[in-house]
Amino acid sequence: MVAGPVRAAFVGAVFGFVPLSAQAVVQGQVSRDPDGLRASVVRIESTSGEICSGTLISQDLVLTAAHCVQHNAGYSVVVVDPSFRQRRISAVAASTHPDFVPGTSPEDQPGIDLAMLKLAQPVGPGFRPLNPSGGGAIDTGTGVDIAGFGVVAENKRSTARTLRTARLVSIGSLQVANRVTVITDAQRLAETAGAGACLGDSGGPILRDGRMVGVVSWSSGAMRQDKRARTACGGFTAVTPTGEHASWINSRASQLEAMAPAEAQAAAPIQWTAKPGRRRAR
Secondary structure: OOHHHHOOOOOHHHHHHHOOOOOOOEEEEEEOOOOOHHEEEEEEEEOOOOOEEEEEEEEEEEEEOOOHHOOOOEEEEEEEOOOOEEEEEEEEEEEEOOOOOOOOOOHHHOOOEEEEEOOOOOOOOOOOOOOOOOOOOOOOOOOOEEEEEOOOOOHHHHHHHEEEEEEEEEEEEEOOOOEEEEEEOOOOOOOOOOEEEOOOOOOOOEOOEEEEEEEEEEEEEEOOOOOOHHHHHHHEEEEEEHHHHHHHHHHHHHHHHHHHHOHOOOOOOOEEEOOOOOOOOO
């Protein structure tokens, strides 16, 4: 549960403002280390123009948020090599968690907001897949890092597609339609706008000491903000803890790893929701 002094404000802020699917990191730092998170964090784009973030969990698998791939569109993944050159790889299919309910918003989702993308080919050398189930729980008070390719503010859409990171802190669990862990700026505690997820960060990783512990699902604005310019960024960031869903992640990853791309594309019983499209993402 949320720590006592923060709990009332926490609940009020989450339900007092309209949350967004967290789709760039507000007040984050641009990731410029060639040996850093660019080797693990990727950008997901759809043929309908949507952007999300994701994490390599193997050479040809990406873990992300299920709501990022719930539309009838084609999906591709953009990776950044050690020289910071971008390369696009098609996703042959996407598999959502069996409890996920398509057509719902992330904050109203009664299921689990997790999905995997199967890539048409391995990313190759120079990349570092992360173990999504080896980081343990996200305890209250724990410092964590967020990474994503989203915008720095809702009204600055041109700032997307750059990898940024920020340091946040866990303030506990929240039971909404499902259970999420909530993280926020440690200095501001969402009373005023601080660091956090925004448009384009959905599906991006939450890390503790470099190990993956969660996936970004949605965000909300701070408790105190201009009534004429409300935002759903810079307050609370809701996270799906990956350690709690290690069984599904590991079993599905093993199944997909064993499949050739052509087999994965044809595997309708595995609940594919995304199929390759003919148009490139904008």
